[in-house]
Amino acid sequence: MSWLSRVVVRLVPAGRRDWAEAVWAEAGQVPPGLARLAWRAGGVRLIAREAMLARRATRTLVFAAAAAWVAYAAWPGPAGNPATALTRLDVATLLPVLAGLPVLARRLFGPAAPGMLARVLRTGAYAAVLVLLLSKASVGQVADNPAAVPLLSSDASVPALDGMIYAWLVESVFLLVVAVCVAAILVLTARRSRVAPVTLAAGTGAGLVLGAVMYAIVPLGLTDHATSPWLPGSDADPVVLLAWVLLLGAPLAAGGLAARCYHGPGDPGQLAGARLRQGGAAGFLATGIGALVVTVLGTGDRTDGRAR
Protein backbone atom coordinates (compact mmCIF):
# COMPACT_ATOMS: atom_id res chain seq x y z
CA MET A 1 0.00 0.00 0.00
CA SER A 2 1.19 3.49 -0.77
CA TRP A 3 1.63 5.96 2.09
CA LEU A 4 -1.48 7.79 0.88
CA SER A 5 -3.66 4.71 1.03
CA ARG A 6 -2.24 3.87 4.46
CA VAL A 7 -3.26 7.33 5.66
CA VAL A 8 -6.74 6.98 4.13
CA VAL A 9 -7.24 3.56 5.67
CA ARG A 10 -6.50 5.11 9.09
CA LEU A 11 -9.85 6.91 8.78
CA VAL A 12 -11.57 3.57 9.23
CA PRO A 13 -12.06 2.29 12.80
CA ALA A 14 -9.35 -0.15 13.89
CA GLY A 15 -11.64 -3.19 13.76
CA ARG A 16 -12.48 -2.52 10.13
CA ARG A 17 -9.09 -1.62 8.70
CA ASP A 18 -8.41 -5.15 7.51
CA TRP A 19 -11.35 -4.86 5.16
CA ALA A 20 -10.24 -1.55 3.73
CA GLU A 21 -6.72 -2.91 3.26
CA ALA A 22 -8.19 -6.03 1.65
CA VAL A 23 -9.92 -4.05 -1.09
CA TRP A 24 -6.75 -2.13 -1.74
CA ALA A 25 -4.59 -5.26 -1.82
CA GLU A 26 -7.03 -7.00 -4.14
CA ALA A 27 -6.85 -4.13 -6.63
CA GLY A 28 -3.52 -5.57 -7.78
CA GLN A 29 -5.36 -8.62 -9.13
CA VAL A 30 -7.81 -6.57 -11.19
CA PRO A 31 -6.83 -5.86 -14.79
CA PRO A 32 -5.27 -2.43 -15.13
CA GLY A 33 -7.32 0.38 -16.58
CA LEU A 34 -10.94 1.25 -15.93
CA ALA A 35 -11.70 -2.00 -14.12
CA ARG A 36 -8.96 -1.37 -11.57
CA LEU A 37 -10.02 2.24 -11.21
CA ALA A 38 -13.61 1.11 -10.54
CA TRP A 39 -12.33 -1.40 -7.99
CA ARG A 40 -10.39 1.28 -6.17
CA ALA A 41 -13.43 3.60 -6.32
CA GLY A 42 -15.37 0.88 -4.54
CA GLY A 43 -12.63 0.78 -1.93
CA VAL A 44 -12.92 4.52 -1.41
CA ARG A 45 -16.69 4.10 -1.00
CA LEU A 46 -16.13 1.37 1.57
CA ILE A 47 -13.68 3.52 3.52
CA ALA A 48 -16.05 6.51 3.41
CA ARG A 49 -18.94 4.36 4.58
CA GLU A 50 -17.05 2.79 7.45
CA ALA A 51 -15.58 6.13 8.53
CA MET A 52 -19.08 7.60 8.46
CA LEU A 53 -20.46 4.76 10.57
CA ALA A 54 -17.77 5.52 13.12
CA ARG A 55 -18.81 9.17 13.12
CA ARG A 56 -22.41 8.13 13.67
CA ALA A 57 -21.37 6.08 16.68
CA THR A 58 -19.46 9.09 18.02
CA ARG A 59 -22.47 11.35 17.54
CA THR A 60 -24.68 8.85 19.34
CA LEU A 61 -22.27 8.70 22.27
CA VAL A 62 -22.01 12.49 22.45
CA PHE A 63 -25.81 12.80 22.47
CA ALA A 64 -26.14 10.08 25.12
CA ALA A 65 -23.61 11.86 27.34
CA ALA A 66 -25.28 15.25 26.85
CA ALA A 67 -28.74 13.79 27.50
CA ALA A 68 -27.53 12.03 30.64
CA TRP A 69 -25.99 15.25 31.91
CA VAL A 70 -29.18 17.23 31.17
CA ALA A 71 -31.28 14.62 32.98
CA TYR A 72 -28.89 14.67 35.95
CA ALA A 73 -28.91 18.47 36.14
CA ALA A 74 -32.60 19.03 35.46
CA TRP A 75 -34.18 16.32 37.59
CA PRO A 76 -33.70 17.77 41.12
CA GLY A 77 -36.03 20.51 42.31
CA PRO A 78 -37.78 21.83 45.40
CA ALA A 79 -40.41 19.45 46.73
CA GLY A 80 -43.91 20.79 46.33
CA ASN A 81 -42.89 23.08 43.50
CA PRO A 82 -45.24 22.32 40.57
CA ALA A 83 -42.50 23.36 38.15
CA THR A 84 -40.37 20.43 39.32
CA ALA A 85 -43.00 17.94 38.18
CA LEU A 86 -43.29 19.74 34.85
CA THR A 87 -39.51 19.69 34.39
CA ARG A 88 -39.44 15.96 35.09
CA LEU A 89 -42.20 15.48 32.55
CA ASP A 90 -40.08 17.39 30.01
CA VAL A 91 -37.00 15.27 30.72
CA ALA A 92 -38.86 11.95 30.70
CA THR A 93 -40.64 12.80 27.46
CA LEU A 94 -38.25 14.85 25.37
CA LEU A 95 -35.04 12.89 25.85
CA PRO A 96 -36.51 9.58 24.57
CA VAL A 97 -38.20 11.50 21.75
CA LEU A 98 -34.88 13.12 20.80
CA ALA A 99 -33.20 9.72 20.86
CA GLY A 100 -35.88 7.98 18.80
CA LEU A 101 -36.65 10.60 16.16
CA PRO A 102 -33.39 10.25 14.20
CA VAL A 103 -33.89 6.50 13.95
CA LEU A 104 -37.42 6.99 12.65
CA ALA A 105 -36.37 9.79 10.29
CA ARG A 106 -33.52 7.68 8.93
CA ARG A 107 -35.87 4.77 8.28
CA LEU A 108 -38.52 6.87 6.57
CA PHE A 109 -36.51 9.62 4.89
CA GLY A 110 -32.97 8.29 4.73
CA PRO A 111 -29.77 9.62 6.31
CA ALA A 112 -28.84 13.28 6.57
CA ALA A 113 -28.52 15.11 3.27
CA PRO A 114 -24.98 15.56 2.03
CA GLY A 115 -23.34 18.84 2.95
CA MET A 116 -22.33 20.59 6.10
CA LEU A 117 -25.50 22.66 6.55
CA ALA A 118 -27.81 19.70 7.13
CA ARG A 119 -25.51 18.34 9.86
CA VAL A 120 -25.06 21.75 11.46
CA LEU A 121 -28.83 22.28 11.48
CA ARG A 122 -29.49 18.94 13.13
CA THR A 123 -26.77 19.43 15.72
CA GLY A 124 -27.93 22.99 16.39
CA ALA A 125 -31.55 21.91 16.84
CA TYR A 126 -30.56 19.18 19.29
CA ALA A 127 -28.25 21.50 21.22
CA ALA A 128 -31.01 24.12 21.36
CA VAL A 129 -33.55 21.68 22.77
CA LEU A 130 -31.11 20.39 25.39
CA VAL A 131 -30.25 23.95 26.43
CA LEU A 132 -33.97 24.73 26.54
CA LEU A 133 -34.56 21.78 28.86
CA LEU A 134 -31.77 22.94 31.15
CA SER A 135 -32.99 26.53 31.14
CA LYS A 136 -36.55 25.53 31.96
CA ALA A 137 -35.28 23.32 34.76
CA SER A 138 -33.16 26.14 36.14
CA VAL A 139 -36.21 28.39 36.26
CA GLY A 140 -38.20 25.70 38.05
CA GLN A 141 -35.46 24.87 40.55
CA VAL A 142 -35.64 28.34 42.09
CA ALA A 143 -38.67 28.02 44.35
CA ASP A 144 -39.16 31.74 44.80
CA ASN A 145 -38.53 32.59 41.20
CA PRO A 146 -41.62 34.43 39.98
CA ALA A 147 -41.13 32.79 36.61
CA ALA A 148 -41.13 29.30 38.10
CA VAL A 149 -44.87 28.75 37.95
CA PRO A 150 -45.97 31.17 35.30
CA LEU A 151 -48.88 29.05 34.23
CA LEU A 152 -50.59 28.76 37.55
CA SER A 153 -53.33 31.29 37.93
CA SER A 154 -52.76 34.02 40.47
CA ASP A 155 -56.51 34.46 40.71
CA ALA A 156 -57.57 33.10 44.11
CA SER A 157 -61.00 32.22 42.75
CA VAL A 158 -59.46 29.61 40.42
CA PRO A 159 -59.01 26.27 42.25
CA ALA A 160 -55.38 25.11 42.46
CA LEU A 161 -56.25 21.80 40.81
CA ASP A 162 -57.66 23.57 37.73
CA GLY A 163 -54.51 25.65 37.59
CA MET A 164 -52.36 22.49 37.61
CA ILE A 165 -54.45 20.81 34.93
CA TYR A 166 -54.08 23.91 32.81
CA ALA A 167 -50.32 23.93 33.42
CA TRP A 168 -49.96 20.26 32.42
CA LEU A 169 -52.07 20.86 29.34
CA VAL A 170 -49.93 23.79 28.26
CA GLU A 171 -46.79 21.77 28.99
CA SER A 172 -48.06 18.93 26.81
CA VAL A 173 -48.63 21.36 23.96
CA PHE A 174 -45.12 22.75 24.49
CA LEU A 175 -43.64 19.24 24.32
CA LEU A 176 -45.62 18.47 21.18
CA VAL A 177 -44.49 21.67 19.48
CA VAL A 178 -40.83 21.02 20.32
CA ALA A 179 -41.07 17.43 19.08
CA VAL A 180 -42.75 18.52 15.85
CA CYS A 181 -40.12 21.21 15.37
CA VAL A 182 -37.24 18.75 15.78
CA ALA A 183 -38.99 16.17 13.59
CA ALA A 184 -39.52 18.77 10.87
CA ILE A 185 -35.84 19.74 10.94
CA LEU A 186 -34.81 16.08 10.71
CA VAL A 187 -37.16 15.49 7.78
CA LEU A 188 -36.16 18.64 5.92
CA THR A 189 -32.47 17.79 6.30
CA ALA A 190 -32.90 14.15 5.27
CA ARG A 191 -31.65 12.89 1.93
CA ARG A 192 -34.97 11.64 0.60
CA SER A 193 -36.86 14.85 1.32
CA ARG A 194 -34.77 16.46 -1.44
CA VAL A 195 -34.67 19.88 0.09
CA ALA A 196 -32.08 21.90 -1.85
CA PRO A 197 -29.10 23.37 0.02
CA VAL A 198 -30.25 26.86 -0.97
CA THR A 199 -33.61 26.16 0.68
CA LEU A 200 -31.90 25.07 3.88
CA ALA A 201 -29.69 28.16 3.80
CA ALA A 202 -32.61 30.55 3.17
CA GLY A 203 -34.78 28.97 5.86
CA THR A 204 -31.97 28.86 8.41
CA GLY A 205 -30.83 32.43 7.78
CA ALA A 206 -34.34 33.84 7.96
CA GLY A 207 -35.13 31.77 11.06
CA LEU A 208 -32.04 32.97 12.92
CA VAL A 209 -32.78 36.62 12.09
CA LEU A 210 -36.44 36.17 12.99
CA GLY A 211 -35.61 34.52 16.31
CA ALA A 212 -32.98 37.07 17.30
CA VAL A 213 -35.11 40.10 16.42
CA MET A 214 -38.23 38.67 18.05
CA TYR A 215 -36.25 37.99 21.20
CA ALA A 216 -34.94 41.53 21.22
CA ILE A 217 -38.40 43.01 20.77
CA VAL A 218 -40.26 40.50 22.96
CA PRO A 219 -42.86 38.80 20.88
CA LEU A 220 -45.87 40.62 19.66
CA GLY A 221 -46.83 42.61 22.71
CA LEU A 222 -48.89 39.77 24.09
CA THR A 223 -47.58 40.10 27.63
CA ASP A 224 -47.68 42.89 30.17
CA HIS A 225 -44.05 43.53 29.35
CA ALA A 226 -44.74 44.18 25.71
CA THR A 227 -41.37 45.62 24.94
CA SER A 228 -37.96 45.44 26.49
CA PRO A 229 -37.07 48.01 29.10
CA TRP A 230 -34.61 49.45 26.65
CA LEU A 231 -37.27 49.64 23.97
CA PRO A 232 -40.10 51.34 25.85
CA GLY A 233 -43.46 51.60 24.19
CA SER A 234 -46.98 50.32 24.03
CA ASP A 235 -48.49 47.25 22.39
CA ALA A 236 -49.08 49.24 19.26
CA ASP A 237 -45.72 50.89 18.85
CA PRO A 238 -43.68 50.50 15.67
CA VAL A 239 -41.37 47.95 17.26
CA VAL A 240 -44.24 45.57 17.92
CA LEU A 241 -45.53 46.22 14.43
CA LEU A 242 -42.08 45.25 13.13
CA ALA A 243 -42.36 42.00 15.11
CA TRP A 244 -45.62 41.16 13.37
CA VAL A 245 -44.17 42.05 9.97
CA LEU A 246 -41.16 39.84 10.66
CA LEU A 247 -43.24 36.96 11.96
CA LEU A 248 -45.23 36.82 8.77
CA GLY A 249 -42.66 38.25 6.40
CA ALA A 250 -39.54 36.25 7.27
CA PRO A 251 -40.99 32.83 6.32
CA LEU A 252 -42.51 34.35 3.19
CA ALA A 253 -39.21 35.97 2.23
CA ALA A 254 -37.29 32.73 2.88
CA GLY A 255 -39.85 30.77 0.87
CA GLY A 256 -39.74 33.22 -2.01
CA LEU A 257 -35.95 33.23 -2.09
CA ALA A 258 -35.73 29.42 -1.98
CA ALA A 259 -38.33 29.04 -4.74
CA ARG A 260 -36.60 31.62 -6.90
CA CYS A 261 -33.16 30.07 -6.50
CA TYR A 262 -34.27 26.48 -7.06
CA HIS A 263 -33.42 25.13 -10.50
CA GLY A 264 -34.24 21.45 -10.36
CA PRO A 265 -34.76 19.00 -13.18
CA GLY A 266 -38.10 18.39 -14.85
CA ASP A 267 -40.51 20.13 -17.19
CA PRO A 268 -41.88 23.60 -16.35
CA GLY A 269 -45.00 22.15 -14.71
CA GLN A 270 -42.99 19.89 -12.41
CA LEU A 271 -40.52 22.68 -11.73
CA ALA A 272 -43.32 24.98 -10.55
CA GLY A 273 -44.52 22.33 -8.11
CA ALA A 274 -40.99 21.63 -6.90
CA ARG A 275 -40.36 25.34 -6.36
CA LEU A 276 -43.55 25.59 -4.35
CA ARG A 277 -42.40 22.70 -2.16
CA GLN A 278 -38.94 24.23 -1.71
CA GLY A 279 -40.54 27.56 -0.78
CA GLY A 280 -42.84 25.88 1.72
CA ALA A 281 -39.92 24.01 3.26
CA ALA A 282 -37.87 27.21 3.61
CA GLY A 283 -40.82 29.02 5.18
CA PHE A 284 -41.48 26.21 7.61
CA LEU A 285 -37.79 26.02 8.51
CA ALA A 286 -37.63 29.78 9.12
CA THR A 287 -40.66 29.60 11.41
CA GLY A 288 -39.36 26.56 13.31
CA ILE A 289 -35.85 27.89 13.79
CA GLY A 290 -37.16 31.34 14.73
CA ALA A 291 -39.47 29.82 17.33
CA LEU A 292 -36.68 27.65 18.71
CA VAL A 293 -34.24 30.56 18.97
CA VAL A 294 -36.68 32.91 20.66
CA THR A 295 -37.84 30.20 23.08
CA VAL A 296 -34.31 29.18 24.07
CA LEU A 297 -33.14 32.77 24.51
CA GLY A 298 -36.35 33.79 26.26
CA THR A 299 -36.26 30.89 28.70
CA GLY A 300 -32.58 31.43 29.40
CA ASP A 301 -33.34 35.01 30.26
CA ARG A 302 -35.78 33.91 32.97
CA THR A 303 -33.29 31.61 34.62
CA ASP A 304 -32.18 34.22 37.12
CA GLY A 305 -35.75 35.26 37.86
CA ARG A 306 -35.81 38.24 35.54
CA ALA A 307 -39.15 37.40 33.91
CA ARG A 308 -39.38 39.68 30.93
Place this chain on the structure above:
Amino acid sequence: MGSQAGFSAQALSVLAALCEQPLDWRHGYALAKQTGLKSGTLYPILIRLADRGLVEACWQDEPVPGRPRRHLYRLTADGLATATGAVAVAAERAGRPGAWLRGGRGVAAPAVP
Protein backbone atom coordinates in the same frame (compact mmCIF):
# COMPACT_ATOMS: atom_id res chain seq x y z
CA MET B 1 -34.71 -5.34 -4.40
CA GLY B 2 -36.49 -7.95 -2.46
CA SER B 3 -35.04 -9.70 0.51
CA GLN B 4 -35.14 -13.40 1.13
CA ALA B 5 -34.71 -14.83 4.62
CA GLY B 6 -33.22 -11.54 5.77
CA PHE B 7 -30.70 -11.28 2.94
CA SER B 8 -30.70 -8.93 -0.03
CA ALA B 9 -30.42 -10.40 -3.52
CA GLN B 10 -26.77 -9.34 -3.62
CA ALA B 11 -26.01 -10.94 -0.27
CA LEU B 12 -27.72 -14.12 -1.46
CA SER B 13 -25.57 -14.13 -4.57
CA VAL B 14 -22.44 -13.89 -2.40
CA LEU B 15 -23.68 -16.70 -0.16
CA ALA B 16 -24.48 -18.80 -3.21
CA ALA B 17 -21.00 -18.21 -4.62
CA LEU B 18 -19.36 -19.16 -1.33
CA CYS B 19 -21.64 -22.21 -1.07
CA GLU B 20 -20.28 -23.65 -4.31
CA GLN B 21 -16.94 -24.52 -2.73
CA PRO B 22 -17.58 -24.18 0.96
CA LEU B 23 -14.23 -25.53 2.10
CA ASP B 24 -12.10 -23.39 -0.18
CA TRP B 25 -10.86 -19.95 0.71
CA ARG B 26 -12.01 -17.42 -1.90
CA HIS B 27 -10.64 -13.98 -2.60
CA GLY B 28 -12.61 -10.82 -3.24
CA TYR B 29 -11.90 -10.41 -6.93
CA ALA B 30 -13.05 -13.96 -7.71
CA LEU B 31 -16.24 -13.39 -5.76
CA ALA B 32 -16.80 -10.07 -7.51
CA LYS B 33 -16.38 -11.73 -10.91
CA GLN B 34 -18.66 -14.60 -10.01
CA THR B 35 -21.45 -12.46 -8.54
CA GLY B 36 -21.08 -9.48 -10.84
CA LEU B 37 -20.90 -7.17 -7.83
CA LYS B 38 -18.66 -4.14 -7.65
CA SER B 39 -16.11 -3.91 -4.85
CA GLY B 40 -18.09 -1.14 -3.15
CA THR B 41 -21.07 -3.49 -2.86
CA LEU B 42 -19.29 -6.79 -2.32
CA TYR B 43 -17.11 -5.82 0.62
CA PRO B 44 -19.86 -4.25 2.77
CA ILE B 45 -21.81 -7.49 2.26
CA LEU B 46 -18.80 -9.57 3.29
CA ILE B 47 -18.34 -7.35 6.34
CA ARG B 48 -21.97 -7.80 7.39
CA LEU B 49 -21.79 -11.55 6.84
CA ALA B 50 -18.58 -11.71 8.88
CA ASP B 51 -20.19 -9.62 11.65
CA ARG B 52 -23.00 -12.17 11.79
CA GLY B 53 -20.49 -14.99 12.06
CA LEU B 54 -21.48 -16.47 8.70
CA VAL B 55 -18.20 -15.77 6.93
CA GLU B 56 -14.66 -16.06 8.22
CA ALA B 57 -11.77 -14.08 6.80
CA CYS B 58 -8.00 -14.40 6.96
CA TRP B 59 -4.90 -13.06 5.27
CA GLN B 60 -3.03 -15.23 2.80
CA ASP B 61 -0.09 -17.01 4.49
CA GLU B 62 2.26 -17.13 1.55
CA PRO B 63 1.75 -14.23 -0.80
CA VAL B 64 3.00 -14.34 -4.37
CA PRO B 65 6.35 -12.52 -4.42
CA GLY B 66 5.95 -8.95 -5.54
CA ARG B 67 2.25 -8.90 -4.79
CA PRO B 68 0.47 -7.85 -1.60
CA ARG B 69 -1.10 -10.45 0.65
CA ARG B 70 -4.71 -11.21 -0.20
CA HIS B 71 -7.66 -11.36 2.10
CA LEU B 72 -9.52 -14.66 1.88
CA TYR B 73 -13.06 -15.66 2.75
CA ARG B 74 -15.14 -18.76 3.28
CA LEU B 75 -18.35 -19.76 5.03
CA THR B 76 -18.29 -20.84 8.64
CA ALA B 77 -20.24 -23.95 9.65
CA ASP B 78 -23.12 -21.70 10.71
CA GLY B 79 -22.72 -19.74 7.51
CA LEU B 80 -22.93 -22.85 5.37
CA ALA B 81 -26.13 -23.99 7.08
CA THR B 82 -27.68 -20.52 6.87
CA ALA B 83 -26.58 -19.96 3.29
CA THR B 84 -27.86 -23.33 2.10
CA GLY B 85 -31.21 -22.66 3.73
CA ALA B 86 -31.47 -19.08 2.53
CA VAL B 87 -30.59 -19.92 -1.06
CA ALA B 88 -33.05 -22.81 -1.07
CA VAL B 89 -35.83 -20.65 0.41
CA ALA B 90 -35.10 -17.87 -2.05
CA ALA B 91 -35.23 -20.23 -4.99
CA GLU B 92 -38.43 -21.82 -3.69
CA ARG B 93 -40.13 -18.46 -3.20
CA ALA B 94 -39.16 -17.34 -6.64
CA GLY B 95 -40.72 -20.49 -8.06
CA ARG B 96 -37.64 -21.85 -9.65
CA PRO B 97 -33.99 -22.17 -8.74
CA GLY B 98 -31.98 -19.07 -9.50
CA ALA B 99 -34.98 -16.93 -10.35
CA TRP B 100 -34.24 -14.59 -7.41
CA LEU B 101 -31.10 -13.52 -9.13
CA ARG B 102 -32.73 -12.40 -12.36
CA GLY B 103 -31.58 -8.97 -13.36
CA GLY B 104 -28.01 -9.53 -14.38
CA ARG B 105 -26.17 -10.09 -11.11
CA GLY B 106 -26.86 -13.72 -10.80
CA VAL B 107 -23.70 -15.26 -12.11
CA ALA B 108 -23.65 -17.43 -9.03
CA ALA B 109 -27.21 -18.62 -9.45
CA PRO B 110 -27.87 -22.28 -9.91
CA ALA B 111 -28.73 -23.22 -13.47
CA VAL B 112 -32.35 -22.64 -14.44
CA PRO B 113 -33.90 -25.92 -15.50
